[in-house]
Amino acid sequence: MDFEDTPEEAAFRAEVRSWIDANAPKHLEDQLKRANFGDMGVTSEDPIQACKSWQKKKAEAGWACLHWPKEYGGGNRTPMERVIWNQEEGIFRSLGGLFTIGQGMCGPTVMAWADEETKRRMLPPLASGEEVWCQLFSEPASGSDLAGLRTRAVKADDGSGDWIVNGQKIWTSGAQNSDWGLLIARTDPDVPKHKGLTMFFLSMKSPGVEVRPIKQANGQSSFNEVYFTDVRIPDSQRLGAVGQGWEVSLTTLMNERLSIGSGMSTGFPQLLSLCMDVEVDGKPAVQDSNVRSKLAQFAVREMGLKYTGMRAITALSKGETPGPENSIGKLVAGATMQDLAMFALDLQGQSGVIWEKDGPHDGRFQAILMRSPATRIEGGSDEILRNIIGERVLGLPGDIRVDKDVAFKDIPTSGRKKAAAAA
Amino acid sequence: MNLDFSDEQKALKEQVRRFLEDRGGVAQMRAVLTSDASYDKDLYKGLAELGVLGAAIPEEFGGVGLSHLDLCVVAEELGRVIAPVPVASSIYLAAEFLLQAGSQAQKEAWLPKLAAGEAIGAFALNEGEGRMGPEKIKASVSGGKLTGTKSPVADGDCADVAIVAARSESGAVSLYVVDLNGPGVERRTLNSIDPSRGQAVLTFSGAPAELLGGEGDGWHIATQVMDRAAILMAYEQLGGADRALEMARDYALERMAFGRPIGSFQAIKHMLADMYVSATLARSNCYYGAWALASGASELPVAAATARVSASQAFQHCAKNNIQVHGGMGFTFEYDCHLFYRRANALALALGSVSTWEDMLVDRMTTGNVAAAA
Incomplete structure (x- = not known):
């Protein structure tokens, strides 16, 4: 070693x-x-x-x-x-x-x-x-249940072979700066949901594409809504076969989780220096036994992630593929950041409420507090990641899917539940 | 960058795993737990013959002369079957004390016997309840004779020799080698949460004691040796955590409720995923520890405390949730879950409690080694 x-x-x-x-x-x-x-x-x-x-x-x-x-x-x-x-x-x-x-x-x-x-x-x-590219996957009614997406692509009736897209995407990072988008849409609502999807790419400058920034809970606007109104996409911009979109999307998602999770820091070094700086009972916080216990907890998580990353690098260095241990990265980092930020604010006392770039500790823990909820959701929520670890790493059976063999158009949704029950 | 074991070390790991499984695996632990035996003598002899006990002891002292990395992979396998043998006391601690601080004569007198499993060593430090520190040491040596009481002493019921922390005539904490089969030694076995690794009270009344290392260097040496032992013990804990997770996973696949395997329920699946996360973080931290141990890096104290805290928590987490996944069956004596639960909680206290190690970790990170944590 x-x-x-x-x-x-x-x-x-x-x-x-x-x-x-x-x-x-x-x-x-x-x-x-x-x-x-x-x-x-x-x-x-x-x-x-x-x-x-x-x-x-x-x-x-x-x-x-x-x-x-x-x-x-x-x-x-x-x-x-x-x-x-x-x-x-x-x-x-x-x-x-x-x-x-x-x-x-x-x-x-x-x-x-x-x-x-x-x-x-x-x-x-x-x-x-x-x-610059963006990824047009999530929709208001399909986040974790991505395959339940509703944006429709239908063949134009002018014989051009083009596709006409209508619908709405959401949580699109960087859409406002993008030239191109990778779009998954439903091309067949009469088959079970995973089977009726197709992948395209399109120019974000296409007529009928409208990008609206979302004002986020932390006040920033890095995510967007993207609306499609009769947007025309040439068939040459289809990726994979018609109806193969789900399979194509797995390539994207696999890369997404690897890229979000790798090399994430949880903010531990900054917390440690905060603990040397602020006081508890007239002494540096780092001397307080409760603080020390918490610090040690954060330290072993931070270092565990760091050396998990190094094990992956070791595999790469030997020309091997890194193992499933990398799937823990974002799951651990997201939750740890959020806990760490709350603990840091607690140590700052009532000043913890101040969030100014030139305020106490540059407002960095406040920024983590306010941004970390998104980390636990984006690119696979904590719950989806636990499913993935449970099913792909530990080999546990998938959940029973009540919508598995049902045509997409017949699946109850929040809006459609009443109609289905009435019928 | 190479944060992995060599192919030879992986082969050794496989060999030790086969050996332990051939001997009955976890059943060996149950056998000792339910008998009056303090450890599994046949198994211990077998490990000695396999060369495992002397893996990291130099050949000139009867060992095999491999590295501490080899001992780490052995420890992980012992942990997987929660082996009922005094390897931690005898090899990670007693032999390591002799290697780090013993005189040539002391090494020659004891290391070959420890490597061959002909003698068992123990480390007698504790003197009663509460967090251990040098101020709590009351045992003393005067004129080469030791007086005092040590409790609990892991494997003190079966050990032949102990490294004892006691005050010298000048009052300085020092270490002594004491032949436990000699005069002035009384021992009483204690009931404990994990009787497969015995605990005892050792009472010394004028037992002959020979200084190990310099007078007054006792606490310093003990800290160094316990750091090294902590990494090896973390590997045992890691092996136990992995095995407890596997047991829980296997049961979740096989046990049906509400017409489906319970592992298909997210409440169970997510519990298992969290156990996997703990075990994975612990494994990565253990690798860091192994690297520090084998290379003698200046980060060793930080790495030891990190591995120790991380692996203690992982084993406790996996062992308690293993019972939970098993439901009522997990609380029967017949199922093996409680064996892992006992060992997990006993190992979390060996070498000092988790909170003690958390405290040491922060100490070490804030005194000059902040970079290691970043």
Whole structure:
């Protein structure tokens, strides 16, 4: 056991380090370091442009989407080299947030399901950051029950082969900044719900697409509603066969959970320094035995996540696939962050109520408190993740599905329940 | 980056697992629990013959001369079957004390016997209720004779030699090697929550005692050795946690209620998922501990406390919910659930309670090693 690089890894790390050192936007470093959860922190210039220009610079030097093939705009590097890049990119990695969904989820889906021509057209600008993607999956009536979605795509009656889309998506991160969207829609309501879905991609500039930002519980607006009114999509922008959308979506979701869960910190180092700073009974909080017990609890969770990540990296370094232990990442991190924030505010006493960027401890725990409820829901709620661990890792049977063999149009829903009962 | 065991270590793990299962697995623990035996002598002899006891003891002292990583994988397997043998007292503690602080003569006198399973060692530290600290040590040595009472002493009922923490003539906490079969030693077996690993009161009245390490270095040495033992014990706890989780999972698949396997109910499924989370965090923290133990890293104290707290909680969590998943059957003496519950709660106290280790973890993170936690 060791934490050392192999000679090849060390050489790669040195190369990466010197390139980043010479090229990173260092004028943004302080702002990025002071960023709070849910906010990139760049205020001195347009944050979207800051993200795009760093991504472009990386792409031009061959450092974008390291693990993708070169012909699609990637670096054709090993998973381990990608890990090293991420470690070395450090604080500047947060400038990649704009592209996380596109490069982490939409890109792999396009790569797995599109034809060669489409891949060569769509992937390079996604890798270089020129085009931003969003994922149009969740709907007001289908979150965890994604396959219950209702947005309809029907064949145009003009013989063009195009699809006409009507419906509504919700919780679409970054839709307002996106050029393209990966859309799952229902093409056949007469078959059971998982079987009547089809995947498309479309230009977010298409006529009939309307993006409305959602004002979130924490006051920010990173999620959106997206409305579709007679939006036309060419059949060439379909991914997978008609009716194969569920299978296609699993590629996306698998990548989503890996990318949200990996390398998450719970805010423990900041909590520890808070405990050295604030006082309990006239002494630093860290000397109080109740505080110490809580701190130790948070520490073992933070470190458990850290070394779980390192075990995954070990597998990558040996050319193996990381095991199922990675499925715990977001589940542990989300709940821990929320508990940790509540504990931090408690230690701040009545000042814990203050949420100002220039206030006590930069308002960072308040930002975690207010953003962490979303972490426990987005990309698979805690409950869905526990189902996944129970069923895929431990091999427990799935829940009994009362809607499994029922045509989608006959499934009771919140709106349809009464009608079904009356009939 | 390599946070994993080698192929040879994984092969050793398999070998030890087969050996323990061939001997009856958990049934060995039940046999000791329900008899007057203080441990399973045949099993202990078998482990010695397999070279497991001496795995991390150098060849010149009768060991096999492998590394502590090898001992970690052995510990995990012993934990999986909650083996009723005094390996922790004799190997993780007594042998480790001798290796870390013993004179050449002391090593030669005891290590070959401990490695061969011909003698059993124990660590006599505690003197009654409450959190252990150096201020609580009253036992004393004068003119080479030890007087005082140690309770509880894990495996004190079967040990041949003890490393005893006591005050020297100057009052400084020091360590002594005491032959428990010699004069001036009385012992009484105590009932405990886990009788498969015996506990005893040792009363010393003028027992010959030989200094181990420097006079006044007792607490310092004990802290170092307990850190090392904590990592090995965390591996036992990890093995126990995994096995308790597997038992619960297997039962949830097989037990039917309301016309379906109970594992299909989310209340049960999510409980099992949470047990998996605890066990996985503990495993990752144990790997960190193993790395620190084998490499002698300066992070060892932080890594030991992290592994210890994490694995104690995981084993307790999995053992108690294993009973819950089993329902009423889990509370019968016939089912094995209580065996794991007993061991989980006993191990959580060995080497000092979980809250003691939590306290030490924070101490160590805030005194100069904050970077390790970040």
